[in-house]
Amino acid sequence: MKKSVLVPAVLMVSVFVVGTSEYLIAGLLPQVAADLKVSVSTAGQTVTAYALGVVIGGPLVTIATVRLPRKGLALGLLLLFAAGNAVCAAAGSYEMLIAGRVVASLSHAAFLTLALMVTTRVVEPHRVGMAIAAVGSGFSVATLLGVPLGVLLGESSGWRTPFAVLAALAVAVTVLLAAVLPRQEASPTSVRAEIATVLGRRVLVVLATTAVGLAATSTVFTYLAPTLTEITGFGPAAVSTLLLVYGAGSLAGGLAAGRLADRSLAGTVRGTFLGLAVVLAVFPFAVPSAGPAVAAVLVLGLLTSATTPVLQSLLLRQAGSAPTLAVSVNVCAFNIGIAAGSALGGGLVAMDGLRWLGLAAAVLSLAALAISYAAVPRRDLAPAG
Secondary structure, eight states: OOHHHHHHHHHHHHHHHHHHHHHHHGGGGHHHHHTTTOOOHHHHHHHHHHHHHHEEEEHHHHHHHHTTTHHHHHHHHHHHHHHHHHHHHHHHHHHHHHHHHHHHHHHHHHHHHHHHHHHHHSSOGHHHHHHHHHHHHHHHHIIIIIIHHHHHHHHOTTTTTHHHHHHHHHHHHHHHHHHOOOOOOOOOOOOHHHHHHHTSSSHHHHHHHHHHHHHHHHHHHHHHHHHIIIOOOOOHHHHHHHHHHHHHHHHHHHHHHHHHHHHHHHHHHHHHHHHHHHHHHHHHHHHTTOOOOHHHHHHHHHHHHHHHHHHHHHHHHTTTTHHHHHHHHHHHHHHHHHHHHHHHHHHHTTTGGGGGGGHHHHHHHHHHHHHHHHHHHHHOOOOOO
16 A cells, blocks of 8 residues: 555544544543542543643644654654553542643644644645545544543443553554654754744734634534534434534545645635534524434534644645644644633523524634635635645
């Protein structure tokens, strides 16, 4: 099998393992709280600790390792991830669990950045968007399968077991990656050049597009389950099925968007956010009825996942010859947007606005669309390669 296919495939599996870790513990909080003798809200801070590790530690790790050979760095980051999850599995106290989550999180943004950068080096220029989408789909599969299966395993075998499995899987994919990943030297860039790229106007505008765009989708997605239960009237089994529909739509949408981005980056960026604005605006009026609710959830899944490959492709285009730190910071912008959207949605839900979250999210999507016009000047939109 050609390396241009094999390497992205193995990186996708690696991203799946890393992606599963982030949200896995959210489904196991009652068990964790009872075992470690803390409240559920305190146990929930393990999610916050991981997110802070990604947002703060990711760029720091990336900048500290920017001159290291890519293959050795990829293997080292996966082993760091394995070590963090092993600590979680063995944690005898809440403090040790937090420490393990932070250790694992330090590799998260840096590894995803590296996976995307390595992928762009082994595929043809006109297939970069599709390759980014393929690697990024590991996160969609993690949400669709990894997290639910991990939670089921934790419920049947104890909350520590999924973390032990993740540590073992991380070691396994490290061995696999060592076999297939070609040696790659670091880009001939400097820390100063990487920082200057991030602070450049075009990259900052892309980062703003990412944060605002992800805030739009997170506002609705965070509260999708209670919306379907309380507004549509679905039972728990139906909601679980619809979340699978959402995940399947996410996987298909991300791959399709990657292919479209290779053909027309500007059209895909703007079409994605315009489509999101429409479906989010329609969402409050669709969810009271079962049929329209199912259709709205599927379309939302398709368009939400499309944001990842198009924004990463856009960032790589605008970052030029020093993109590594910019990609890492963009991963952080995704997390910042998700956190902001969740907070906004929570505030609206507290004011009895559960049904109307889509309207606020639609405004944010239109804002991301407007910002994207500054991020993608028309004269820069010729297809890459």
